[in-house]
Amino acid sequence: xxxxxxxxxxxxxxxxxxxxxxxxxxxxxxxxxxxxxxxxxxxxxxxxxxxxxxxxxxxxxxxxxxxxxxxxxxxxxxxxxxxxxxxxxxxxxxxxxxxxxxxxxxxxxxxxxxxxxxxxxxxxxxxxxxxxxxxxxxxxxxxxxxxxxxxxxxxxxxxxxxxxxxxxxxxxxxxxxxxxxxxxxxxxxxxxxxxxxxxxxxxxxxxxxxxxxxxxxxxxxxxxxxxxxxxxxxxxxxxxxxxxxxxxxxxxxxxxxxxxxxxxxxxxxxxxxxxxxxxxxxxxxxxxxxxxxxxxxxxxxxxxxxxxxxxxxxxxxxxxxxxxxxxxxxxxxxxxxxxxxxxxxxxxxxxxxxxxxxxxxxxxxxxxxxxxxxxxxxxxxxxx
Amino acid sequence: xxxxxxxxxxxxxxxxxxxxxxxxxxxxxxxxxxxxxxxxxxxxxxxxxxxxxxxxxxxxxxxxxxxxxxxxxxxxxxxxxxxxxxxxxxxxxxxxxxxxxxxxxxxxxxxxxxxxxxxxxxxxxxxxxxxxxxxxxxxxxxxxxxxxxxxxxxxxxxxxxxxxxxxxxxxxxxxxxxxxxxxxxxxxxxxxxxxxxxxxxxxxxxxxxxxxxxxxxxxxxxxxxxxxx
Numbered sequence: 001x002x003x004x005x006x007x008x009x010x011x012x013x014x015x016x017x018x019x020x021x022x023x024x025x026x027x028x029x030x031x032x033x034x035x036x037x038x039x040x041x042x043x044x045x046x047x048x049x050x051x052x053x054x055x056x057x058x059x060x061x062x063x064x065x066x067x068x069x070x071x072x073x074x075x076x077x078x079x080x081x082x083x084x085x086x087x088x089x090x091x092x093x094x095x096x097x098x099x100x101x102x103x104x105x106x107x108x109x110x111x112x113x114x115x116x117x118x119x120x121x122x123x124x125x126x127x128x129x130x131x132x133x134x135x136x137x138x139x140x141x142x143x144x145x146x147x148x149x150x151x152x153x154x155x156x157x158x159x160x161x162x163x164x165x166x167x168x169x170x171x172x173x174x175x176x177x178x179x180x181x182x183x184x185x186x187x188x189x190x191x192x193x194x195x196x197x198x199x200x201x202x203x204x205x206x207x208x209x210x211x212x213x214x215x216x217x218x219x220x221x222x223x224x225x226x227x228x229x230x231x232x233x234x235x236x237x238x239x240x241x242x243x244x245x246x247x248x249x250x251x252x253x254x255x256x257x258x259x260x261x262x263x264x265x266x267x268x269x270x271x272x273x274x275x276x277x278x279x280x281x282x283x284x285x286x287x288x289x290x291x292x293x294x295x296x297x298x299x300x301x302x303x304x305x306x307x308x309x310x311x312x313x314x315x316x317x318x319x320x321x322x323x324x325x326x327x328x329x330x331x332x333x334x335x336x337x338x339x340x341x342x343x344x345x346x347x348x349x350x351x352x353x354x355x356x357x358x359x360x361x362x363x364x365x366x367x368x369x370x371x372x373x374x375x376x377x378x379x380x381x382x383x384x
Numbered sequence: 385x386x387x388x389x390x391x392x393x394x395x396x397x398x399x400x401x402x403x404x405x406x407x408x409x410x411x412x413x414x415x416x417x418x419x420x421x422x423x424x425x426x427x428x429x430x431x432x433x434x435x436x437x438x439x440x441x442x443x444x445x446x447x448x449x450x451x452x453x454x455x456x457x458x459x460x461x462x463x464x465x466x467x468x469x470x471x472x473x474x475x476x477x478x479x480x481x482x483x484x485x486x487x488x489x490x491x492x493x494x495x496x497x498x499x500x501x502x503x504x505x506x507x508x509x510x511x512x513x514x515x516x517x518x519x520x521x522x523x524x525x526x527x528x529x530x531x532x533x534x535x536x537x538x539x540x541x542x543x544x545x546x547x548x549x550x551x552x553x554x555x556x557x558x559x560x561x562x563x564x565x566x567x568x569x570x571x572x573x574x575x576x577x578x579x580x581x582x583x584x585x586x587x588x589x590x591x592x593x594x595x596x597x598x599x600x601x602x603x604x605x606x607x608x609x610x611x612x613x
Contacts (some may be wrong), residue, residue: 006496015483022419289479291542292440293493294468296461377440 002302003296009303013310016279020311023275027315027357028322030264030271035323035353038290040254042344044333047177048244056121057220058242059089061204062233065246067094071202072232079226085210087218088118093190096335097162104150105335106161107182108141110190110203116142119184119207124245129155129170135143136191145178146331146342148299159183164193165172169372178243181333181340208236246339268357269315269367272308272364287372288380298371304372308365309358311377316357323352387548387580388414388437393446395432395603398557406432408603409446414596419574421594429603430584437582438550439467451547468496472541474551478533480525486512486536488519493544509538515569531562538569542579549573551583555590567593581612 013020059080061070072091078090093110109121113135127145134140143153150170153159157168166185174180191201210219220236227234237245244251280287287300328345335364389411406429414420420429431582435441436448439455448455451470458466480489481493490511494504512518515535523532541549555563571593573579576592585591599607 001496008488008492008495011488012483285479286481289475289481290492291464292438292467292471292473294471294496296464296466298461378435 001299002156005299005303006306009306009310012279013307017087019275019279021219023311024315024318026271027266027268027311027361028092028319030267031316031319031353031357032323033319034261034264034268034356035349036152036319036327036343037254037257037264038349038352039327039344039346040334040341041258041261042346042349043177043342044247044251046344047247047341048240048300053213054238054240055210055212055216056239057090057208057216057223058239059208059223059236060204060233064235067204070204072205072234074201074203076227076232076234077203077206077267080206080208081227083219083222085212085215085222087209087211088115089206089208090115090119091187091376092119092205092207093194093202094188094204094245095162095164095194098251104333105340106147106151107335107340108162108164108166108190109182109184110187111184111207112187116184117316118209120172121179123176124172124174124179127171127173132170134184134186137167138186139165139167140186141166142170142172142184143168144180144182145171145173146177146333147183148334150331164190165167177333177340177342178239181335181342207239214234227376243339243341244288247334247336247341250334250336250341265356265360268312269360269364271315272311272361273368275311276304276308276365276368278370280308284375284380285384287375288384290375291377297375301369301373304369305362305365308363310361310363312357312359312361313354316354316361320350320353320357323353371380385416386413387418387451388412388582389447389449390433391447391449393433393436393448394444395436395441396572397445406603407436407443409571410600410603411607414580414582416580417578418596419571419594420583420596420598422516422582422584422598422600423588423591424600425588428600430600432512432603434550434552434582434584437548438453438471438473439463440473445493445515455474455537468493468544470547471525472544472549474534474537474541474549474554475481476553476556477557478525478530478537478557480533480536480540485522485524486517486528486539489525489536490539490543499545507543508539512536513571514542515539528556530563532590533570534558534562534566538566538573540569542573542577546579549579549581551581553584553586555585555587563587565581 061072064070074091077089077091080086084372090111095108134142153168155168155171159166159168166183172179210216216238223236224234290300324345327343330345333340390410392409392411393407394409395407417602422433424430437441443456487508491504494507511572512521516540517532517535520528520532555566560568567590570581574581583594593599597609598605
């Protein structure tokens with residue numbers, strides 16, 4: 001019997017287009033905001049939450065927080081590799097077009113030609129172009145797929161940023177946000193271009209692999225201890241912790257935005273509840289007529305709750321799909337101090353957004369539904 | 385054969401500190417197939433009695449039996465199911481659902497019945513045909529005249545083939561021509577289909593269509609007379 005009333009509810013929604021449209025529009029906007037904030041949170045979580053497999057340390061200049069000011073002698077790499085537990089230490093030069101938080105920062109990472117594989121996170125693939133060409137061309141660049149998509153760059157293009165012009169030799173696919181959003185170039189090329197003394201000069205940081213994830217902290221302490229009394233003391237941390245520290249401002253902004261997300265959910269609840277309460281007020285007579293025809297209070301209550309759920313699913317679906325689609329097509333990355341945090345386009349966001357909108361729609365309809373189901377018919381007719 | 389029996393039927397409302405007693409120990413019997421007009425001044429208990437017969441209100445005391453069912457003993461949900469099976473109700477102000485067209489309004493009570501869409505369609509079409517409004521089936525209430533709206537309301541009331549058709553001043557909001565058409569329709573339903581009809585009216589012309597007139601006053605049956613027609 002309940003199923004047979006569903007078309008009736010849908011007619012009530014579609015045949016009040018202004019009220020339904022305004023409610024659905026409001027829900028869509030609120031859910032768009034919520035889902036975009038969730039996408040940012042998801043990206044921050046992915047970039048900063050440590051996992052048991054993490055085995056990469058970043059060695060940075062102590063008390064420096066920007067690639068322009070972190071300068072470490074390249075020969076530190078040889079000393080780091082002698083520390084027990086270290087598998088490799090690759091010097092990396094980083095240049096960015098903007099040191100502050102931005103959605104489209106170009107980050108160049110200069111790495112020694114023979115050590116590229118040691119820097120890349122496991123699971124990487126060449127989507128287009130050739131790694132051999134990257135090795136043989138001094139100005140060759142290996143571009144992360146997200147950056148390539150964002151900037152519309154393809155293999156064979158010449159590409160300039162921060163005064164550096166490179167030739168796109170290959171496009172890199174990777175599961176790691178850091179690799180998807182940077183441009184790898186040869187270290188000597190980047191050093192020459194930046195006029196910092198060529199090979200054997202200064203680098204921004206070292207990317208250090210350890211042989212056992214369990215000894216990460218121990219190795220980090222050993223590295224910092226090694227250079228404690230040097231001219232350029234270091235600060236070593238896991239890659240996730242480094243991202244968390246480097247992108248602290250972004251994380252704080254995203255943390256604040258989380259409140260906006262919660263506010264958006266409250267807005268969804270208020271919009272649906274308001275729409276339903278107003279509709280119930282308008283339909284006192286209609287509901288009394290339905291009861292006179294034999295509809296039970298429970299059945300009318302179901303219709304009210306179902307209406308809330310439909311408004312939630314339509315508005316939530318539009319807003320969530322829009323947020324997810326923009327995040328997916330836009331390939332946005334929040335970059336700060338040369339570290340990248342991608343705005344996630346995880347399909348689970350779709351499920352979460354729509355499920356929350358439906359749940360709030362149902363919740364908003366429960367109290368009006370209960371009240372409607374308890375109304376006395378004769379009393380309803382007397383009050384209208 | 386008696387369809388409706390009221391024994392000392394009483395309804396009391398609490399109006400602030402004052403007790404309002406629109407029905408006061410009413411005794412009444414109505415036979416199956418009768419067309420009954422309830423008449424009387426305002427406050428005489430006509431509409432209260434009609435609401436009790438429709439199962440949309442409950443007696444305070446006394447006993448109401450319709451088609452061998454004691455109405456006061458039914459639970460809320462049982463009463464709803466009983467209404468769906470036994471009662472068709474025609475309101476003075478039609479009370480069609482404004483967002484539904486004529487066809488959909490008539491279809492409403494059939495949504496509660498376990499029947500196929502095709503069967504529903506046949507029943508709705510037949511009811512619209514009976515009230516002579518089949519050509520307006522796709523019109524919304526705002527696109528219909530008062531008389532047409534009342535015909536749709538009657539179609540909605542008879543589509544389930546109820547035991548009892550109740551009408552609360554069905555011509556009260558209509559012009560003379562529309563009122564005559566509606567009353568002829570009700571009379572035809574009574575005569576051709578044998579429907580039992582109980583109608584509240586103030587209008588003696590309208591009451592003439594009934595074959596039994598019941599005059600109420602202060603919640604009691606004052607007079608019972610056979611109609612001249």
